[in-house]
Amino acid sequence: MSGSCGIIDPDTPPPKISYKNRRAGKGEAYEPTTHEHVANTVSHAIGIGPSILIFYYFMCTYAHRELQHILMVIYGTFTTLLFTSSTVYHFCEYLFRQENKHRKLRYYLHICDRAAIYLFIAASYTPWLTLRHCGLPGLNLKWMIWVFAILGILYQYNFHERYKTLETILYIIIAGGPSVAIFTMNDRTGLEWMMIGGMMYAVGVVFFKLDGILAFAHAIWHIFVLLGASCHTYAVFAFLLGPDRNNPVPDV
Ligand SMILES: [Zn+2]
Numbered sequence: 001m002s003g004s005c006g007i008i009d010p011d012t013p014p015p016k017i018s019y020k021n022r023r024a025g026k027g028e029a030y031e032p033t034t035h036e037h038v039a040n041t042v043s044h045a046i047g048i049g050p051s052i053l054i055f056y057y058f059m060c061t062y063a064h065r066e067l068q069h070i071l072m073v074i075y076g077t078f079t080t081l082l083f084t085s086s087t088v089y090h091f092c093e094y095l096f097r098q099e100n101k102h103r104k105l106r107y108y109l110h111i112c113d114r115a116a117i118y119l120f121i122a123a124s125y126t127p128w129l130t131l132r133h134c135g136l137p138g139l140n141l142k143w144m145i146w147v148f149a150i151l152g153i154l155y156q157y158n159f160h161e162r163y164k165t166l167e168t169i170l171y172i173i174i175a176g177g178p179s180v181a182i183f184t185m186n187d188r189t190g191l192e193w194m195m196i197g198g199m200m201y202a203v204g205v206v207f208f209k210l211d212g213i214l215a216f217a218h219a220i221w222h223i224f225v226l227l228g229a230s231c232h233t234y235a236v237f238a239f240l241l242g243p244d245r246n247n248p249v250p251d252v
Contacts, residue, residue: 023212029161030211032218037094039219044090047083047226051076054233062241071127075236078123079229082116086222089113111160114167118152121145121175124232128182128194131240135184148174168205175201190239197231200224 017035024030032040055076063069089109096102122145129142152174161167179198182191204224210217 019215020217021212030218031097032093032211033215034094034098036216036218037090037097039216040090040222041087041094043219043222043226044083044086047229048080048087051079051083051229051233055079058237058241062237064242067130068127068241071130072236072241075123075127078116078119079233082120082225082229085109085112085116107160111156114156114160115153117171118149118156118174120229121171122149124229125178125182127236127240128185129178132182132185132187134181135186141178141181145174145178148177168209172202172205190235193231193235193238197228197235200228200231204228 018033019035021031021033055072059069059072059076063072089106089112092102092106092109096106125145126142129145134141152170155170156167159167176198179194182194185191201224204221204227207214207217207224208221214220
């Protein structure tokens with residue numbers, strides 16, 4: 001133990017570093033450790049720069065038609081927004097949570113973090129539903145997914161953290177539901193990458209629910225989001241951008 005003159009007793013074991021806290025009780029929020037706060041912040045901060053650069057590059061180099069260009073603006077904006085809102089929220093939690101400061105700011109940043117996921121889901125489907133022709137279940141989906149996103153945000157605003165399991169189920173329905181329709185597309189090339197990306201998110205959700213059971217569970221969920229987004233971005237680049245059979249001539 002440290003004495004009054006600052007001498008450390010060599011027999012005293014060093015303080016144990018805690019990588020996770022106890023699981024949150026019903027109606028409580030999980031209290032991440034300092035290491036978890038840092039991991040949560042860094043694991044999504046690393047997505048911001050690449051998403052800006054990649055989508056800027058796609059827009060300038062690979063968008064072959066004006067519609068592709070607009071779609072890359074939408075997809076790129078909401079991907080960057082997802083990583084940015086998550087980073088800002090987790091960074092504020094790191095700075096202010098332990099001393100319980102700026103509760104209102106943290107509350108609204110958390111809503112923004114969650115709302116950005118709904119917008120990101122809609123933005124991920126939009127290039128596919130716009131550039132490819134869907135059969136009956138998918139015909140109206142390109143505007144319906146944005147309605148779902150707005151409904152999700154309204155739910156988040158009104159019932160934030162109140163029914164956590166329902167919230168997770170809602171995410172799974174909104175994220176997974178439209179995939180049924182995209183498999184009715186006339187041209188299905190590249191959809192295997194959409195599936196792999198979807199599986200990354202699905203595995204990630206398991207870790208999303210493991211706070212307090214597994215150390216760094218939330219940061220692991222973030223990594224799976226990065227992997228899922230990377231698969232989907234690659235699929236857009238490889239299968240949706242550039243000239244196609246019906247529109248071989250560039251107009252941008
Ligand atoms: Zn997060």
